[in-house]
Amino acid sequence: xxxxxxxxxVLARAIQTGGDFxxxxxEDRRGQGLTLRSGRMESVRTNRSHGAGIRVFDxxxxxxxxxxxxxxxxxxxxxxxxxxxxxxxAGCKPVGFSHWSAARPQxxxxxxxxxxxxxxAEKLRxxxxxxxAVSPEIVQVSCSYADSVQDVxxxxxxxxxxxxxxxxxxxxxxxxxxDGHENQTGSEGPGASMGFELFDGRVDPEACGRNAAEMARTxxxxxxxxxxxxxxxxxxxxxxxxxxxxxxxxxxxxSVAYGLSEFTGKLGQQIAAPCVSxxxxxxxxxxxxxxxxxxxxxxTSRLVLIDKGILTNYMIxxxxxxxxxxxxxxxxxxxxxxxxxxxxxxxxxxxxxxxDENEMIAxxxxxxxxxxxxxxxxxxxxxxxxxxxxxxxxxxDGKIVRPVRGASLIGKxxxxxxxxxxxxxxxxxxxxxxxxxxxxxxTNVGQxxxxxxxxxxxxx
Amino acid sequence: xxRMDEFIAKLLAAAEEAGIEPAEVCYxxxxxxxxxxxxxxxxxxxxxxxxxxxxxxxxxxxxGYASTEAFDDSAIEMLVGAVRESAVLSEAEEQxxxxxxxxxxxxxxxxxxxIDEVTAEEKLALILEMEKAxxxxxxxxxxxxxxxxxxxxxxxQIVNSRGLNLKRETPMGGMASAGIFLVGKDGDSTAxxxxxxxxxxxxxxxxxxxxxxxxEETVSRLxxxxxxxxxxxxxxxxDAMRPILGTFCGVFSAENAQQKLSLLAGxxxxxxxxxxxxxxxxPLLPDGFASTSFDAEGSASxxxxxxxxxxxxxxxxxxxxxxxxxxxTTGNASRSGVGGPIQVSPTNFFFRPGEHDLDTLLxxxxxxLLITELGGLHAGANPVSGDFSLIAKGYxxxxxxxxxxxxxxxxxxxxxxxxxxxxxxxxxxEFLGGGIGSPSVxxxxxxxxxxxx
Numbered sequence: 001x002x003x004x005x006x007x008x009x010v011l012a013r014a015i016q017t018g019g020d021f022x023x024x025x026x027e028d029r030r031g032q033g034l035t036l037r038s039g040r041m042e043s044v045r046t047n048r049s050h051g052a053g054i055r056v057f058d059x060x061x062x063x064x065x066x067x068x069x070x071x072x073x074x075x076x077x078x079x080x081x082x083x084x085x086x087x088x089x090a091g092c093k094p095v096g097f098s099h100w101s102a103a104r105p106q107x108x109x110x111x112x113x114x115x116x117x118x119x120x121a122e123k124l125r126x127x128x129x130x131x132x133a134v135s136p137e138i139v140q141v142s143c144s145y146a147d148s149v150q151d152v153x154x155x156x157x158x159x160x161x162x163x164x165x166x167x168x169x170x171x172x173x174x175x176x177x178x179d180g181h182e183n184q185t186g187s188e189g190p191g192a193s194m195g196f197e198l199f200d201g202r203v204d205p206e207a208c209g210r211n212a213a214e215m216a217r218t219x220x221x222x223x224x225x226x227x228x229x230x231x232x233x234x235x236x237x238x239x240x241x242x243x244x245x246x247x248x249x250x251x252x253x254x255s256v257a258y259g260l261s262e263f264t265g266k267l268g269q270q271i272a273a274p275c276v277s278x279x280x281x282x283x284x285x286x287x288x289x290x291x292x293x294x295x296x297x298x299x300t301s302r303l304v305l306i307d308k309g310i311l312t313n314y315m316i317x318x319x320x321x322x323x324x325x326x327x328x329x330x331x332x333x334x335x336x337x338x339x340x341x342x343x344x345x346x347x348x349x350x351x352x353x354x355x356d357e358n359e360m361i362a363x364x365x366x367x368x369x370x371x372x373x374x375x376x377x378x379x380x381x382x383x384x385x386x387x388x389x390x391x392x393x394x395x396x397d398g399k400i401v402r403p404v405r406g407a408s409l410i411g412k413x414x415x416x417x418x419x420x421x422x423x424x425x426x427x428x429x430x431x432x433x434x435x436x437x438x439x440x441x442x443t444n445v446g447q448x449x450x451x452x453x454x455x456x457x458x459x460x
Numbered sequence: 461x462x463r464m465d466e467f468i469a470k471l472l473a474a475a476e477e478a479g480i481e482p483a484e485v486c487y488x489x490x491x492x493x494x495x496x497x498x499x500x501x502x503x504x505x506x507x508x509x510x511x512x513x514x515x516x517x518x519x520x521x522x523x524g525y526a527s528t529e530a531f532d533d534s535a536i537e538m539l540v541g542a543v544r545e546s547a548v549l550s551e552a553e554e555q556x557x558x559x560x561x562x563x564x565x566x567x568x569x570x571x572x573x574x575i576d577e578v579t580a581e582e583k584l585a586l587i588l589e590m591e592k593a594x595x596x597x598x599x600x601x602x603x604x605x606x607x608x609x610x611x612x613x614x615x616x617q618i619v620n621s622r623g624l625n626l627k628r629e630t631p632m633g634g635m636a637s638a639g640i641f642l643v644g645k646d647g648d649s650t651a652x653x654x655x656x657x658x659x660x661x662x663x664x665x666x667x668x669x670x671x672x673x674x675x676e677e678t679v680s681r682l683x684x685x686x687x688x689x690x691x692x693x694x695x696x697x698x699d700a701m702r703p704i705l706g707t708f709c710g711v712f713s714a715e716n717a718q719q720k721l722s723l724l725a726g727x728x729x730x731x732x733x734x735x736x737x738x739x740x741x742x743p744l745l746p747d748g749f750a751s752t753s754f755d756a757e758g759s760a761s762x763x764x765x766x767x768x769x770x771x772x773x774x775x776x777x778x779x780x781x782x783x784x785x786x787x788x789t790t791g792n793a794s795r796s797g798v799g800g801p802i803q804v805s806p807t808n809f810f811f812r813p814g815e816h817d818l819d820t821l822l823x824x825x826x827x828x829l830l831i832t833e834l835g836g837l838h839a840g841a842n843p844v845s846g847d848f849s850l851i852a853k854g855y856x857x858x859x860x861x862x863x864x865x866x867x868x869x870x871x872x873x874x875x876x877x878x879x880x881x882x883x884x885x886x887x888x889x890e891f892l893g894g895g896i897g898s899p900s901v902x903x904x905x906x907x908x909x910x911x912x913x
Binding site: 028034037038040041042043044045046047048049050051060061062063064065066067068069081082085116117118121139140142176178181182183184185224225226227228229230258259260262338340374375376377379381382384385386387388405406407408410411412435456457458459460 | 506512546551835840845850
């Protein structure tokens with residue numbers, strides 16, 4: 001993708017004014033997206049992204065310049081623009097490149113770029129038909145499929161010169177149930193770091209369509225969720241978004257390094273109930289958030305964030321590491337060359353515990369069972385988080401009595417982690433797109449079924 | 461002829477040769493600058509230049525789509541091949557149209573800017589001063605979460621084989637914005653707050669005013685606590701109302717209505733909102749950030765009242781949705797990126813301001829809540845059902861006065877229902893760097909979840 005001599009010249013130009021680190025991130029991405037709506041293939045889109053970002057450090061100051069012009073002249077121009085932002089820095093001496101290839105646990109059997117769009121379309125048709133078959137109340141089904149093959153080259157003045165190919169594929173189904181006066185929705189979106197072999201046993205488009213449609217239909221016949229403070233049981237899979245929002249973001253160097261997280265300075269301290277252990281793991285083969293190397297060219301890792309309630313690690317990128325005086329953890333990620341990298345999550349989950357799932361609900365009294373979650377967000381400085389319940393059930397005296405709609409859950413991360421009083425035995429993960437300072441990136445959330453003794457439930 | 465014009469001509473020729481007819485290119489380029497100061501030091505500095513090109517075109521009357529950011533000969537081959545592969549699979553009932561253009565277009569005057577005049581040094585000095593001004597306001601301002609400045613400008617060109625060749629600035633006149641986010645601390649209480657402003661001229665962004673307003677907002681939120689759960693009267697301040705309107709603007713799209721994703725299908729002429737509600741889509745707004753004389757299909761822009769005194773007068777259309785419904789396009793065609801299918805989007809989209817300022821709305825409400833910030837709209841608000849259940853912050857209002865800060869509550873309601881229950885629309889319309897704008901709105905009653913059951 002890039003000649004080593006050109007790369008060395010560009011890096012040298014970037015640090016000419018005193019930068020003490022420089023990096024080139026070069027990307028070429030090919031992607032295809034298909035959308036089926038109202039039972040018809042509405043559009044097929046093929047995209048190629050191509051560009052490079054040059055980053056220079058001056059101590060803890062970061063300069064980033066990006067362009068689509070990846071010719072030697074284009075890169076040199078970017079390097080000069082970046083260098084011009086530094087007046088007098090400490091400087092550094094570039095180290096000669098040592099090319100290496102990371103271990104490749106994410107084996108790809110069927111590259112999406114080698115699969116005809118017509119075969120991808122068949123999967124959408126299967127999902128669509130299954131969703132429509134659920135009920136005449138299903139008035140609309142939107143099915144989409146997207147894949148991406150991203151080639152990257154990352155090199156820097158510390159001698160890193162590494163290339164990688166990241167392949168991801170994902171199916172999404174959104175169903176709408178309506179009685180003419182009211183609409184309710186249901187959705188499912190499984191994906192993986194896989195090619196078209198995603199559909200060989202891992203993802204069943206028909207099941208995906210059915211689940212989305214069942215959710216929409218259930219919610220159409222649901223009553224509004226009551227508002228107030230209640231015990232809440234949150235199911236596995238996408239339920240893990242509670243940990244992602246309530247804790248995960250606040251353990252990223254992006255906020256910790258600035259002292260802007262409620263968990264700054266709390267390594268070694270208890271921040272969660274003893275039944276809670278949590279991990280951020282980029283090494284699981286073929287998972288949606290897995291990597292070989294991060295977007296700073298470092299091998300990915302498995303990080304224990306919380307061990308039996310005790311905070312053990314933060315997720316740290318290169319710049320965050322400089323600020324915190326700690327080693328990076330292979331957590332530097334970015335959406336594309338249009339974003340400077342920062343510390344981000346990969347596959348983040350609460351580990352399996354020992355509690356019985358039936359007992360959890362039977363002993364909760366009156367409250368909410370959140371079976372399926374939507375997305376959420378967090379303010380790391382205060383720990384205030386929120387997320388939406390896409391499929392919920394009301395529980396009275398330990399029995400599930402009816403489906404409820406329109407619920408959201410809010411709280412403060414530190415308080416909620418301490419109030420987890422049950423952790424189930426079977427951990428499952430689900431796929432999401434996480435938006436933050438370096439753009440929108442694929443991450444997994446996960447957990448077994450858990451119970452929070454009290455949480456503010458938004459409803460009406 | 462520039463290199464890009466040559467590329468476009470070559471691409472359209474290759475498309476024609478491959479049997480893609482008609483064909484259309486959308487080309488977009490932009491440059492941007494941004495920087496951030498944190499605790500008295502510049503810690504982030506970014507410069508970018510970007511070029512993207514999309515090709516859409518028909519094979520046997522069916523439309524295909526592709527886009528690229530690389531501009532070599534292999535790019536032409538890729539675009540043409542991908543459009544053909546994509547077109548063959550299309551089963552859309554109505555196909556997107558490629559339009560030869562309107563006879564004339566409204567003229568708009570591009571606002572002046574100073575983006576290229578102001579040096580990077582001056583921009584950096586501005587954000588450092590903004591931080592300083594914020595911190596000087598009150599000792600309870602604990603930290604800056606970052607003061608930033610951003611400037612950007614871009615151009616877009618649409619060229620097609622039917623003779624259309626239009627150019628526009630994106631946004632018209634460019635944009636300059638600056639803002640700051642702060643953390644306040646008082647004993648055990650931590651609060652965050654911020655302020656940002658957008659315009660065309662860097663030198664009109666007053667760092668002292670932005671810094672001071674951010675600090676005042678942050679300090680006023682310290683010591684917040686929930687109210688008890690229940691039903692409350694509520695005024696939503698303009699900066700919290702704007703994202704609600706942005707989240708639900710899709711319900712006014714004819715595309716969504718035709719796809720059964722909006723409950724407004726076929727309801728033109730019906731009363732769907734309170735008498736005091738007039739909702740505008742005005743692409744000709746002088747100085748608007750979404751102002752434009754034509755849309756993504758090359759249709760001439762025009763000003764519409766979507767809701768007029770509570771009555772739905774029109775949905776927003778592109779050529780395809782208009783044809784399907786037997787009406788004229790409203791000039792609201794948009795593209796998802798340069799390479800996606802034609803969709804429908806609003807331009808400058810806002811509640812027409814009423815007569816009363818925020819203080820009057822509060823005194824008319826007497827007792828209730830003033831909502832100033834909402835979170836989690838991407839998840840807690842459902843544009844298809846209209847339901848929302850959102851984390852909120854604001855103030856308890858007693859006798860028309862702000863009595864104390866409120867946090868850790870949710871407000872829940874339904875957008876369609878809310879339109880009908882609006883009691884008053886304020887006079888303080890604000891846009892802040894985008895097409896969506898709102899004044900503060902007295903929305904009637906909302907369900908609030910706070911402390912207790």
